[in-house]
Amino acid sequence: MNTHHGSGSAYGEGIAAALADGWRFASLHATTKDEGRMVRTLLSSKDGDLRIESVTAAPDSVPTIVDLCPAAGWDEREAHDLYGVGFDGHEPLRPLIDHDVALEQFATPVQGHDAYQVAVGPIHAGVIESGHFRFHVVGDLILHVDARLFYKHRGLERAAEGLALNDALGVVARSCSGCWASNAVAYAHACEGVLGLAAPPELARSRTILLELERVWNTLNDISAICAGVGLAAGTSRFAALVDDARRLNQRLTGHRFLFGSVAVGGSTLDVDASAISDARETLARIRSESSRAWKALLFNGSFIDRMPDIGIVDAATASTLGTVGTAARAAGVVEDLRTTSPRLAYDDFEVAVLRRQTGDVQARLEQRALELLPCLDILDRLLDGPVRPVASVRAEEGASIGVGRVESPRGATTCIVERDGDRVGRVRLRTGSYANWPAVAHAAAGNLLPDFPLINKSFELCYACVDR
Amino acid sequence: MLTLLRDLRNLRRSIALPAAASTGSLAIRHVDCGSCNGCEHELTLVSSPVVDMARYGLGIVASPRHADVLLVTGPVTTRMHAALLTA
Structure with a gap:
């Protein structure tokens, strides 16, 4: 990973040049360093390469990059509210986390x-x-x-500071139970980057299984929620029952319905024996057949399907501008999925599921989810081919002062950045798929009818908890 | 639609739920004050056919005015403090 430290205008020019070169904005956060404050911007390339552009606040502000990439809007507002860093040119710099305002x-x-x-x-x-x-x-x-948002701001990033790297995992990942495994793996990858550890194939397999188990129940839950958004109780209940099935499986495999405690920094303690594996395969096969049966029943329900098209549109250009990620972006035709560039996970030749009708409306987002459920079950089918054993990471290289972990969560790209302070957490930033997508929800709602907002909102099905942290 | 309803009926028959409550009911108003979203996910599922808390006379209501119980999830963040007091 390339890190570059510029001052003032050099920082803005560096980012403008990188964006012109095809790099994309991934995250921005403020941090305190020695005597002053600084801002770090993470950029990513299509191939999964990362680079960090840093700038020191002199004395209180840095140039804004929101004119170059609007996706950084919330990040800059957050940095201002939490660290008091000003962004020259970001006008008006509205409060985001600070609620004590008119x-x-x-x-x-x-x-x-x-x-x-x-x-x-x-x-x-x-x-x-x-x-x-x-x-x-x-x-x-x-x-x-x-x-x-940010009514649920618990200050978890600050609470993690000063903790040992492994102890802070519980604090950071707990920002959201719906995305626990994604957050935990992103954090673990960031820490392992700091420590110079690499994941042997068995560790990659173990973590990929957890991520996909999480995606299974979340996808079913999203479809259930969209049914709830239009008041189709039969669909809501049917998919909710499948969600329960998937979460009970999580409990049997890892001891927790939301997979809590199944990820650690520098290895995995997950132990799943042969009988649990065959139980998992059986349950997942049942979920596959029952969910596709229920999905077909939904497709043949005219009054349900007629509610979906042309509502809450986020087109491809808007999705790229706003930095939309995950199923919401793919439904609009921005075919990006971090599972294609995750060498530390066992996604082998993963191919993104591409929808025929990429219109970026509620229907496309619903169909994209149903489409992605099958490859997700296929991955689990491939990986659950034998017992999962505890395994440790291996030392691969010298440690670094900053580590980054990026994981495709059920809601899109989740980025975790860890800056070390000795063997403890100096600063941690978690930018989840939900955080990236909230501006798109607001954008999608404009021009629609107020009674359609619940449906539009449900078609994104974002967490508040992992945004607020 | 019939497939969905038939599957739900079969699902219900396959689950050995304990007898439903014969008397009493409790109306619950949920207020999220900074949870990790786990309580909300699980609370949604106890209304699903597998647990179906309505059988025991338990229901989620839309307003504190209709409620017997205020169910607070999360540690109560500073930003939710005033809203919780209002509820």
């Missing part, structure tokens, strides 16, 4: 004949995580949405 400061001003605001949340009507949405509407038509 309404005008976080909401976009919308004026016009009959325009008014509908405030929803932070507490919602069902069993939903806490977050506030401010809809600017005329009648039922949504003009603009301001999503105000």
Whole structure:
């Protein structure tokens, strides 16, 4: 990995040149270093190469890159709220995590004949995580949405600082149970980068199994949620029962329904014997046949399918601009999946599932999920070919001061950056797929009807917990 | 649609659920105050056919005004403090 430290304008020029060269924005965070603060931007290439561009805040601000890559918008606002770093040229720099501000400061001003605001949340009507949405509407038509999240900000990144690398895994990964394994593996990879450790094939296999087990229940859960979004109770219940089936399997294999405790830094303690493996294969085969049966039943339900097309559109150009990741990006035609560039995992010749109708609407996102469930089950079928044994990483190279782990979570690319302080965590940043995709949800909602928002929201099915941390 | 309903019926018959409650009910209002999302995922599933808490007279309601129980998940973050008090 290339790290480059520039000052002021050199930093902005370096990033502009890299973006022109085909590099993409992956993450931006602020950190305190010795006497001052600095900002680090992580860029990635299509082949999975990474480079970090750093800049020292002199004295309080750095040049913004949001004009070069709008995907960095939330990251810069976060860096400002948590570290007090200013971004020259980012106007207005609205508060993101800081809630102690007047309404005008976080909401976009919308004026016009009959325009008014509908405030929803932070507490919602069902069993939903806490977050506030401010809809600017005329009648039922949504003009603009301001999503105000971070009601669940627990300061987990700060809590992890100063802990031993392995101890901090529990804190970082626990930012979200829905993406626990993805967060844990991304963090473990970052730490192993710091320590100069490589994953032997058995470790890669063990972790890939966990990631795909997580993807199975999440995918089923997403389809169930979309059914709930249009009020199709039969579909919701059918897929919810399959989610339960998948989570019970997680419990039997790892001792926890959300896979907690199954990932560690520098190795794996996961031990699955032959009888558990055959149980897993049996359960997954049942999930495969029952889910495809239920999926066909959904396809033949005209009133359900008719609700899906042309709602909540995020086209390919918008998805690229906003840095959208995961199924939401692939449904729009941005065919990117970190599973194609994960040498530390056992994805061998993984090919991205490509939808025929890449329209970036609710229907495309729903179909993309159903499409991706099958290869996911195929990967598990290939990997669950024998007992899983505990294994340790092997030393491969000299350690580094910064490590990066990137994993394709059920919601898209999750990036974890760890800066070491001796043998402890100096700074850790977790940027999950949900974090990358929230701006796309707000974008997708504009121009649609207010009653369609729950469906649009469910078609992304993002976590609040792993955004807020 | 019939396939879905038939599968659900068969699923229900295959699960040996304990007898449903004959008396009493409890209306629950859930407030997330900074959980890891695990409680929400599991709370959604206890309404699914496999557990079906409605059999025991337990239900999630949309407003604290309708509720007997306020179910708080998470450690209560500073940003949720005021909202929780309102609820």
